[in-house]
Amino acid sequence: MTLEQRRAWVRLVVALPAYAAYLVVVLGGLDGRPLAEASYAGPLLWTVGGAIVAAIVAEVVVAAANPKASQVKDDRDREIGRLGDQVGQPFVVIGAVAAMLMAVADWSPFWIANVIYLGFVLSAVVGGVAKVVVYRGGVPQW
Structure with a gap:
């Protein structure tokens, strides 16, 4: 498994639980209030920051578990990375356009922040799935 393939798996595995944790915290803290009045800023920042830290730690742990694995990034890795980015990027654009509207x-602001966050998560998940x-x-031949 190449370095980039491990990174794709790690980011995919981290993105979903982080977003799920965010939803659990926000929805669990409603106490009968409308969704738009939920306290979301803190959980959003903590889950995004936590996901970043978790991805870094997971990449270090995976690399340490197999230190002889290739650290080289070749043309195939670059093509796959580009393809995954192209598949996932539209979700960031859709989220940004939706937030602007x-x-x-x-x-x-609750809805605006959440549509942006969802766009980022969908981009990471769909792009990660495409890479995996x-x-x-x-690599598909066009």
């Missing part, structure tokens, strides 16, 4: 329509699938099955 929500801001113009004067929606609650291509690593397992090969």
Whole structure:
């Protein structure tokens, strides 16, 4: 397993539980209040920061567990990385456009922040899945 393939797996495995934890904390803290009044800023920042730290720690642990694994990034890795980014990037754009329209329509900051976060998560997950699938099955020839 190459360095980039391990990174794709780590980021994929970290993104989903981090977002799930965020949803559990925010939805669990409603206490009968409307969703738009939920306390979301702290949990959002903590889960994003925690996911970043968890990904770094996981990459270090995985690298330490197999120190003889290749650290070289070749053309195939670059192609797969580019393909995964191209597959995941539209979700960031969709989230940003949705947030912009929500801001113009004067929606609650809760919804704006959450649509941006969801766009980032979908981008990471869909792009990560694309990378893992291509690593397992090969680079498609167009």
